[in-house]
Amino acid sequence: MRSVAVIGIGKTAFGVLPGDLRSLAVEAIAGALSDAGMGAAAVEAFYLGNFAGPSFVGQNHLAPYIGMAAGFGAIPSTRIEDACASSGSAFFHAWQSVAAGIYDVVVAAGVEKMTSQGTPRVTEILAAAGDMASEGRAGATFPALFAMIARRHMHEFGTTRRQLASVAVKNHANGAKNPLAHMRKVITLEQALAGKPVAEPLTVYDCSLISDGAAAVVIVPAEHAKRYTSRFARVLAVAQTSDYVALDEKPSITAFPAVRSAGERAYAMAGLGPQDIEFAEVHDCFTIAEIVASEDLGFVPKGEGGPFAEAGCSAIAGRLPINTSGGLKSKGHPVGATGVGQICDVMMQLRGEAGERQVARRRVGLAQNLGGSGATCVVTILEAA
Numbered sequence: 001m002r003s004v005a006v007i008g009i010g011k012t013a014f015g016v017l018p019g020d021l022r023s024l025a026v027e028a029i030a031g032a033l034s035d036a037g038m039g040a041a042a043v044e045a046f047y048l049g050n051f052a053g054p055s056f057v058g059q060n061h062l063a064p065y066i067g068m069a070a071g072f073g074a075i076p077s078t079r080i081e082d083a084c085a086s087s088g089s090a091f092f093h094a095w096q097s098v099a100a101g102i103y104d105v106v107v108a109a110g111v112e113k114m115t116s117q118g119t120p121r122v123t124e125i126l127a128a129a130g131d132m133a134s135e136g137r138a139g140a141t142f143p144a145l146f147a148m149i150a151r152r153h154m155h156e157f158g159t160t161r162r163q164l165a166s167v168a169v170k171n172h173a174n175g176a177k178n179p180l181a182h183m184r185k186v187i188t189l190e191q192a193l194a195g196k197p198v199a200e201p202l203t204v205y206d207c208s209l210i211s212d213g214a215a216a217v218v219i220v221p222a223e224h225a226k227r228y229t230s231r232f233a234r235v236l237a238v239a240q241t242s243d244y245v246a247l248d249e250k251p252s253i254t255a256f257p258a259v260r261s262a263g264e265r266a267y268a269m270a271g272l273g274p275q276d277i278e279f280a281e282v283h284d285c286f287t288i289a290e291i292v293a294s295e296d297l298g299f300v301p302k303g304e305g306g307p308f309a310e311a312g313c314s315a316i317a318g319r320l321p322i323n324t325s326g327g328l329k330s331k332g333h334p335v336g337a338t339g340v341g342q343i344c345d346v347m348m349q350l351r352g353e354a355g356e357r358q359v360a361r362r363r364v365g366l367a368q369n370l371g372g373s374g375a376t377c378v379v380t381i382l383e384a385a
Helices: 021-036 053-057 062-069 086-099 119-129 132-136 142-157 159-177 189-193 223-225 256-268 286-296 305-310 327-331 333-352
Strands: 004-011 045-047 077-080 105-111 197-199 213-221 233-240 280-281 364-371 376-384
Touching: 004 021, 004 086, 021 062, 021 105, 021 132, 021 233, 045 062, 045 086, 045 333, 053 105, 053 119, 062 077, 062 105, 062 286, 077 086, 086 159, 086 189, 086 213, 086 233, 086 333, 086 364, 086 376, 119 132, 119 142, 132 223, 132 327, 142 197, 142 286, 159 189, 159 286, 213 223, 213 333, 233 256, 233 280, 233 333, 256 286, 256 364, 256 376, 280 333, 286 305, 286 327, 286 364, 327 376, 333 364, 333 376
Parallel strands: 045 077, 045 105, 280 364
Antiparallel strands: 004 213, 004 233, 105 213, 233 376, 364 376
16 A cells, blocks of 8 residues: 555635535635646546535536536546545545555545525434434434433533533634634633523534535645645545444444544554544534544543543643634534545644644644444544655
């Protein structure tokens, strides 16, 4: 397997955007190609992450639909759907194709246009990433499922609403400094605690946003990276694993086995451990998800994710900065774009281009992208050149 490098990144803003799905994707791809110093004709394969284009905008066959508009022509173009981990999975498959020597220049992208539908319909579409035969029949939505996770975590480990709110406050503070974030709004702990209830114990401030947006990256063999740029990063590891879709089939709902196994495989591939990660972008679709991810990835012992957040350890100036972008909570969560968007955010930190959000230590960063209530996980570790 060849070593692989990310040489170009491109993102749209995340939020309620005027462009259609295709134009958003093309904007992000054009940005990534420009950042890499190449044209579309150099690209040999295209992998697109998208969760529900047919449901949100009524368009299927999205990979060639977008690829041709981006100028890729007759190359293989493939859409990958893995719920909210769709573009993390697209990156995994793009990385495999370069590492295996099949292609030398590949684009991985993700896009979603969620605001084409109203909130009730969006909630219904997202719920289809759960087990429709059991959870769906019972009327469970993802806020309800993650509320159950939060309640059980509280019961087993003493996690508090204040600790959940601390995640929201920190991520809003970070997102307020991110010019591409959906909600650039600082909130207080008191505001977070007093937020409108969504599903006990989660309030509106514990839940990620319904967003439009797109992100893209260009990857090449690491030995070729300097032909294009000096601002590249090496992909030390990418691991994708799976688990049961339904919560009731899992042995525990306070840990995600797919996150643990993807993290363990990524650490082994990179020859690193959790202690070597200097900052991370994790999948905070709900505040409890960031707490659980910090435990499953080995950053803290099981049950200590809440105190870790409350003590400020995951803040930009903390021991392990998490979600300096603002996370899904503040940056936004256009589900098909989230995984590649996280990789773009890690790249900005590695390059020292994160502005007010720049961390002090920036050699090794991690991205963790989750699908559904833990049925898919992709963990990527990048190292600055």
